[in-house]
Amino acid sequence: MLNYAIKRILLAVLILFVVMLAMYAMVFLVPGDPATVALGPRATPELKRQLIERMGLDQPILQQIYNFFRNAVTGDLGYDVWSKRPVLEVILEVLPNTLLLGVVALAWALILGVALGCAAVVYRGTTMDRILGILSVSMISVPSFVVAIYALLIFAVWLQWLPAIGAGQAGDFWNQFRAVLMPAFAVGISWVGYLARMVRASMLEVMGANHIRTARAFGLPERRVVFKYALRIAIIPTISIIAVGLGSILSSAVFVESVFTRPGIGTLITAAVQKRNYPVVMGTVLVMTAFYLMVVTMADLLIARLDPRVRDVLKG
Amino acid sequence: MSSRAESATGIMRSIRSLARDPMGLLGVTLVMIFLLMALLAPIISPYDPLKISVMSKFQSPNLSHWLGTDHLGRDTLSRIIYGSRTALSIALTATGLAGLFGLLLGLIAGFGPRWLDGILVLLFDSMSSLPMILFALAVITVLGPGTATLILVIVLVSIPSYARLIRAQTLTLKNSDFVVAERSIGASSPRIILRHLLPNVVGPLVIILSMDIPVVIMLEAGLSYLNLGVRPPTPSWGNILYDGYTSLRYAPTLVITAGVPLVLATLGFTFLGEGLRDALDPKLQVRGLR
Amino acid sequence: MSEALLRVENLSIGYDAGIGQIQALRAANLEAHGGEVIGIVGESGCGKSTLAAALINLLAPNAHVNSGAIYYKGADILTMDKESQRHLRGPEIAMVFQDPMTTFNPVITMGDQLVDFQHHIEGVSNTEKRRRAGELLARVGIPDPELCLRRYPHELSGGMRQRASIAAALLMTPNVLVADEPTTALDVTMEAQIIHLLRELRTDYQGAIIVVTHHLGVVAELCDRVYVMYAGQVVEQGLVDDIYHAPKHPYTRALIACDPAHFEEHTPILPTITGRVPSLLHPPVGCSFADRCDLAISRCREMAPPWVRISETQFALCHEARP
Numbered sequence: 001m002l003n004y005a006i007k008r009i010l011l012a013v014l015i016l017f018v019v020m021l022a023m024y025a026m027v028f029l030v031p032g033d034p035a036t037v038a039l040g041p042r043a044t045p046e047l048k049r050q051l052i053e054r055m056g057l058d059q060p061i062l063q064q065i066y067n068f069f070r071n072a073v074t075g076d077l078g079y080d081v082w083s084k085r086p087v088l089e090v091i092l093e094v095l096p097n098t099l100l101l102g103v104v105a106l107a108w109a110l111i112l113g114v115a116l117g118c119a120a121v122v123y124r125g126t127t128m129d130r131i132l133g134i135l136s137v138s139m140i141s142v143p144s145f146v147v148a149i150y151a152l153l154i155f156a157v158w159l160q161w162l163p164a165i166g167a168g169q170a171g172d173f174w175n176q177f178r179a180v181l182m183p184a185f186a187v188g189i190s191w192v193g194y195l196a197r198m199v200r201a202s203m204l205e206v207m208g209a210n211h212i213r214t215a216r217a218f219g220l221p222e223r224r225v226v227f228k229y230a231l232r233i234a235i236i237p238t239i240s241i242i243a244v245g246l247g248s249i250l251s252s253a254v255f256v257e258s259v260f261t262r263p264g265i266g267t268l269i270t271a272a273v274q275k276r277n278y279p280v281v282m283g284t285v286l287v288m289t290a291f292y293l294m295v296v297t298m299a300d301l302l303i304a305r306l307d308p309r310v311r312d313v314l315k316g
Numbered sequence: 317m318s319s320r321a322e323s324a325t326g327i328m329r330s331i332r333s334l335a336r337d338p339m340g341l342l343g344v345t346l347v348m349i350f351l352l353m354a355l356l357a358p359i360i361s362p363y364d365p366l367k368i369s370v371m372s373k374f375q376s377p378n379l380s381h382w383l384g385t386d387h388l389g390r391d392t393l394s395r396i397i398y399g400s401r402t403a404l405s406i407a408l409t410a411t412g413l414a415g416l417f418g419l420l421l422g423l424i425a426g427f428g429p430r431w432l433d434g435i436l437v438l439l440f441d442s443m444s445s446l447p448m449i450l451f452a453l454a455v456i457t458v459l460g461p462g463t464a465t466l467i468l469v470i471v472l473v474s475i476p477s478y479a480r481l482i483r484a485q486t487l488t489l490k491n492s493d494f495v496v497a498e499r500s501i502g503a504s505s506p507r508i509i510l511r512h513l514l515p516n517v518v519g520p521l522v523i524i525l526s527m528d529i530p531v532v533i534m535l536e537a538g539l540s541y542l543n544l545g546v547r548p549p550t551p552s553w554g555n556i557l558y559d560g561y562t563s564l565r566y567a568p569t570l571v572i573t574a575g576v577p578l579v580l581a582t583l584g585f586t587f588l589g590e591g592l593r594d595a596l597d598p599k600l601q602v603r604g605l606r
Numbered sequence: 607m608s609e610a611l612l613r614v615e616n617l618s619i620g621y622d623a624g625i626g627q628i629q630a631l632r633a634a635n636l637e638a639h640g641g642e643v644i645g646i647v648g649e650s651g652c653g654k655s656t657l658a659a660a661l662i663n664l665l666a667p668n669a670h671v672n673s674g675a676i677y678y679k680g681a682d683i684l685t686m687d688k689e690s691q692r693h694l695r696g697p698e699i700a701m702v703f704q705d706p707m708t709t710f711n712p713v714i715t716m717g718d719q720l721v722d723f724q725h726h727i728e729g730v731s732n733t734e735k736r737r738r739a740g741e742l743l744a745r746v747g748i749p750d751p752e753l754c755l756r757r758y759p760h761e762l763s764g765g766m767r768q769r770a771s772i773a774a775a776l777l778m779t780p781n782v783l784v785a786d787e788p789t790t791a792l793d794v795t796m797e798a799q800i801i802h803l804l805r806e807l808r809t810d811y812q813g814a815i816i817v818v819t820h821h822l823g824v825v826a827e828l829c830d831r832v833y834v835m836y837a838g839q840v841v842e843q844g845l846v847d848d849i850y851h852a853p854k855h856p857y858t859r860a861l862i863a864c865d866p867a868h869f870e871e872h873t874p875i876l877p878t879i880t881g882r883v884p885s886l887l888h889p890p891v892g893c894s895f896a897d898r899c900d901l902a903i904s905r906c907r908e909m910a911p912p913w914v915r916i917s918e919t920q921f922a923l924c925h926e927a928r929p
Contacts, residue, residue, distance in 0.1 A: 018442045026458055134339060141586035143534040145541060146575045149561060153568055210708035217662055217703070218723040218774070219695035228722075232713050247447035254449050255538045259561070269450070270542050273457045281457045285450045292447055308713060308758040 008300055012293040019289050023282050024068055028061075051081065051279075077283035082275060087283035090268065095287075097167045098257070098264035100176070102249050104184035106242065109191035114235075116192065117199025118226060121207065132196065139193030145255035148186035152259060155182060165261040183260050187252040191245070198241055202234040209233075236307050243299030246292055340591020346584025350577075354401040363391035365398040365551045374567045383573045386559050392570060395551040396577055402552045403581060407532040410467045414474035415525045419517070421475065422482025423509060426490065437483075440476035448473045452535075453544070461544045470532055481524055485517045527589035530582040537578050553578045609680075610637040611814050612661070612699075612782050617674030619656055621666065629886045630656040632838040633674070638782065638814035645829035645846070646818045647861075651883065653838040658786045658818045660684075662701050663691045678782070697726045700780035704787040706767035710759035716770060717755030723774055742773040746803055765796040772803065781813040788817065789824060801827050822865045826850060831919070834858045837883050837894040844920030854914070854922040856899045893925065901926050 059067070071077070077087040120132045156164035168176035206212065207230055215229045216222075254266035261267065265284060272280035353360070362382070369389035377384045383392040425436040443451075452469045459465045489495055495512055539545030540554025541561075548555050553574055560571030614636040620627035631653040638644050646654045659665050660676060663683055675682040683694060703709045710719055720739035721732050736755065743751035746769040759767060768788065775783055788804070789797040801824060808815070808828075817828055825832050825846065832849050834842040834857065842855040853859045860879045881898035884890050893899070896906040906925055914927040 015442055015445045019446050022442075023454060026454065137339070137586055137590055138583060141530050141582045142579055143537060143582060145538055146557070146578055149557065149564075149571055150575060153564060153571060157565055157568070210703060210705060211711040213664055214703060214709050214771075214774075215711065215722075216664055217695055217701045218725075218778075219692045219697070220722060220725060221692070224722070224725075229711050229714070233711070236713075247449070250447050251449035254453075255541065258542055269453055270544070273453050273461075273544055274542075276457055276460075278457055281454055285446070285454050288450055289446045293445065296445075306713070308760070 004304060005301055008297050012297045016286075016290055016293055020069065020072060020286060021065070023285055024065060027278065047081065072286065077286065078279040080280050081277045087279050088287075090280065091265070091284055091287050094263045094265060094268050097262060098250075098253055098266065100167075100180055101183050101187060101253055101257070101262070101264060102246070104180050105188035105249060105252075106191065108184065109188035109195055110242070113192045113195025114199050114231075114238075116196035117203060118231070120196065120200040121203040121226065121230075124204065132200075136193035136196045136200075140190050140197070142189065143255075144186045144190060144252040145259055147189055148183065148256045148259040151182045151186060167262045167264070179260075179262070183253075183256050183262055186256045186259075187249060190252070191249070194241075194245070195238065198238050199234060202237050203230055206230045206233045236303055239306070240299050240303055243296045246295055250288060250292075337591050337594065339587050340595065343584050343587025343589070343591050346580055347588050350400050350404060350581050350584065353397055354404045357397050357401045361391075361394040361397045363394040365390060365394040366549050367391075374563065376567075376569055384567075384569045386556070386570055387563055387567075392556070392573055395556055396553070396574060398551040399553040399556055399574075400577060400581070402546055402550060403533050403536055403578075406463065406467060406470075406536050406546070407529050410470035410532055411474065411525045411528055413467070414471045414528075415478055415521055417471065418475050418478025419482050419521060421479040422517075423486055423513065425479065426483040426486025427505065427509065427513075433483075436479070440480055443473075443476045452539070456539070456544050461539075461547065463546055463550075466536060466539060466545045470535065474528060474532075478521065478524060481520060482517050485520060486513055489513055489516055523589065523593045526585065526592050529589070530585040533578070533582055533585065553581075610677075611640050611679065612636075612638040612816075613677040614657070614661075615675050615677065617657070617660065617676065618672040619653075619660060619665065620670050620672055622668045622670060623887075626887050627670070629838050629889050630669075631660070632889065634835075634838075634840050636833055636840065638816055640781070640812055640814055642831065643808060643815045643817065643829045645825035645832040646816065646835060647820065647822060647825050647832055648835035649820060649883070651886075652835040654818045654820075654835050655786060657835075658701070658784050658816070661782070661784050661816065662695055662699055664695075664701075693726065696723065696780065697778040698780055699782040699784065700775040700778060702768075702771050702775045702783065702785040702788050705791045706764050706771055707791065709767065709771045712759055714758075715755065716757055716759060716762070720755065720770075720774055720777065724777055726778060739773070739777065742776055743770060746770070746773045746776075747799075748773070764792055765799060768792060768796070768800055769803065772800075772807075776807070779813075782816065783811075783813060784816045784818070786818045787820070789821070790819070797824075804828055822862065834861065837889065838886055839894060839923060841895070841924070842920075842922040844916070848917070848920045852920075854916050854920065854927040855895075855924050856901055856926070857895045858922075860898075893923075 075088055077091075079085065080087055080090055083090070116132055116136065120129050123129045123132075152164055155162045162182055163179050166179055168179035170176075203226075207226075212225060212230060215225045220229070250265070253264065254270060256262075257264040257266035258270055265288060269281060269284045271277075272284065367390060369385070371389060372381070372385050373387055373389040375381050375385040375389075381391050381393070383396065385391055386395070421436060425433045451473060455469050455472065456465055459468070489512065495508055498508055498512065536545055536552065537554035537557065540552040541558045543555070543558065545554055546552040556574040557571060557578070560567070560569075560574050564571055614634055617631055617634045618629070619631040620629050634653070634657060636644070636646075636657070646657060648654050656665070656669070659669075660671075665671075671684055674684075676684055678694065678698065683691060686694075710716065714722075717736055717739065720743075721735045724730075724735045724738065727735070740751040740755060743754055748754050748766060748769055754762065754766070754770065762770065768791075772785075772788070775785075785804070789800050792800060804815070804817075805828060815828075817824065819825060829846050832844065832846050833840050834849065834855065836857045842849065842853065842858045849858060850862065853862060857879075864877050864879060879898055884894050884897065890896065890907070892905075892907040892909055893902070893911045896902040899906065903925075909925070911923050911925045914922050914924060914929075916922060916927065916929045
């Protein structure tokens with residue numbers, strides 16, 4: 001298990017390294033002066049000079065790469081071109097908002113998705129199952145930012161039940177909770193459908209297994225057969241899907257945060273792209289890729305913990 | 317029996333089973349409507365989608381402007397009709413190109429030398445281990461927003477998954493009896509690829525491509541909404557939504573009407589993709605959201 | 607004989623299969639009394655597993671009971687409501703399954719599962735249930751029951767798992783124990799051990815044991831009475847000795863002739879029964895075995911064979927059978 005954990009973590013570090021290299025190289029791959037590429041054609045010569053100095057663009061390329069890595073490892077991701085603040089500070093300031101959004105979205109999606117998936121299994125083969133199937137597909141394919149805009153129109157503009165913009169006041173739980181409701185609804189909706197489908201498929205596979213017949217042969221109540229004996233196995237692939245799907249949560253968050261003008265990673269990177277603030281873009285990509293790799297790795301380790309069969313293969 | 321004849325009867329059977337499935341039928345209908353709308357845009361649009369008329373801005377739906385007008389007095393219906401042209405042309409071009417490159421790289425990885433396969437697989441794995449949207453935004457920052465960048469970004473982020481699918485299929489087929497038999501009588505590699513591999517890998521690829529079209533439509537609209545995709549004034553559902561969003565409080569019709577075709581198009585293409593998958597290859601795994 | 611504990615009457619079961627119904631079981635009759643070990647023997651596809659599944663009411667979703675009844679202590683278990691059926695499973699009728707690799711849930715420890723299987727008992731603590739489970743594991747010959755309870759199924763050997771599944775079936779002291787191919791997935795040594803274990807159990811077990819197998823040796827060593835099945839029908843029944851030494855149905859005779867344990871001399875060719883089992887989609891009007899039978903005459907193909915009484919205990923489904 002420990003060996004496996006070390007191997008997984010090393011792999012994650014390696015991928016992060018490759019991504020850092022790629023992100024850095026991207027500026028050089030595009031024809032033209034890197035400072036202009038990074039800052040856009042409208043940048044003043046003064047700004048360009050600052051960037052060149054700060055990023056050490058006048059030094060030999062290997063030296064530059066070495067500097068970049070050394071700085072990144074110590075947490076120095078450079079400076080925001082416009083506000084002159086350290087990129088890491090800017091990112092860490094808004095990251096909690098996006099994390100909260102992601103967690104709330106995933107939480108409601110998980111509860112409803114697993115429930116709908118189990119319902120489809122209980123009613124398998126009936127009209128109810130078909131309706132749930134069509135509902136799931138529709139939920140998966142509906143664009144999250146359209147859901148966000150419609151929710152904004154209905155609940156904030158017309159009914160005025162919920163705030164239209166922002167993430168709520170820091171420290172005021174109720175305020176923040178009200179602010180996260182609609183964004184989380186929009187981000188989570190496709191996951192409800194997706195999880196419902198996943199759970200249904202893996203539950204049906206598990207329900208056909210011999211050990212489920214054994215549990216039934218001992219007269220266990222169907223509820224316990226479904227929720228203890230089948231769900232425990234069916235949930236394992238779902239965990240890895242959730243971790244891998246974090247990328248798609250982030251992508252929905254980018255759009256949805258913009259709709260609600262909610263401070264977060266999405267609004268940060270969107271604004272940075274619009275203003276060609278490359279240090280912020282690059283920093284955000286690195287931090288989020290690191291975060292993503294961390295979650296995926298942790299999910300793999302968690303699966304290894306949860307499934308005794310995998311655990312033993314790794315032990316042996 | 318040749319594999320081509322088999323796949324031909326297979327396709328006929330698939331079309332019949334697609335027509336029997338109500339969800340697939342709905343998908344086909346919606347997709348046909350949007351395709352016709354995109355093709356016939358100049359004929360069926362009541363107005364020029366770019367024509368500004370400050371006198372008639374923010375009109376509610378009425379007899380001369382069925383879906384009202386936007387902040388510049390442009391006819392919303394015409395813009396939505398032309399928006400379908402933008403959405404479909406970008407989606408089809410991007411998935412088509414990505415499919416083509418994915419097919420090539422997949423065949424190279426599966427059929428080529430081992431070392432090349434290793435490098436390509438490493439490349440695909442690294443690409444897919446970073447969240448798609450971040451990569452897309454980074455590329456847009458460097459190249460600047462626009463239709464060409466948008467297509468390039470979509471092609472780049474889609475290639476790894478297609479190439480992997482084709483590679484896996486190729487590796488399976490490479491060792492199948494009929495390919496081994498063909499080899500043993502001295503058939504050349506190009507002949508094997510053309511006659512046996514292509515007909516067999518195209519089916520799964522078409523399914524995956526059709527299931528990705530709604531994702532691409534969504535991405536185009538989303539990035540255009542953020543002003544990072546199709547540049548105004550070219551009508552795109554995304555930037556119509558953005559125009560509507562900015563005037564949400566006093567002219568909500570714009571945002572309501574622009575969201576509907578986007579939702580219907582993604583639903584239609586999703587249903588079609590699902591139906592195609594069920595009809596052509598029920599064993600194919602449900603793929604993850606990206 | 608006393609009133610039977612379990613009585614299957616005229617049971618017919620089919621599986622819906624798109625093109626029609628596969629007649630897996632046709633008018634089967636069976637009786638089991640307390641203290642008795644019954645063998646059900648036949649080739650794969652003869653309907654014995656369908657019969658076993660019906661006994662515990664766990665038929666596949668596409669199975670359909672066309673006629674007949676299964677009486678347990680006088681009540682038909684097929685027409686009971688689902689809850690009553692569920693309460694029979696475990697405390698009254700328990701089952702030992704064929705494949706010990708997949709019998710237990712892979713992500714729950716043996717102890718938790720064995721405790722769960724005793725859910726019918728009320729007012730007993732989980733610690734007590736766990737103790738009982740340990741006791742039974744010891745009784746079926748598992749060396750370190752405490753350790754076994756803490757383990758996951760895949761950490762036990764195949765033989766241990768099969769012992770554990772016998773222990774599980776005995777947990778609720780059921781009146782009927784159905785063992786579906788209990789030794790098929792095991793190697794020869796394990797098989798001998800499990801048969802030995804089942805024989806031991808007989809001595810202090812009051813209920814009926816029903817062993818379903820394709821292996822004549824298992825029947826000979828374990829059973830008092832045997833039912834021979836072919837193509838969904840019971841073709842012969844009788845005491846084990848009678849069936850072995852004086853089989854009346856040509857199929858039983860062929861089956862015994864093909865059992866390698868019976869060869870007295872070295873033979874380079876294993877004998878087989880020539881011909882094929884008839885399609886169960888459209889079972890023949892006459893005798894199912896007619897196409898493969900040396901004795902078959904035209905009557906065999908045209909008329910369903912009668913259930914001929916050979917003796918008080920032996921019967922055969924054959925036109926040509928004589929007492």
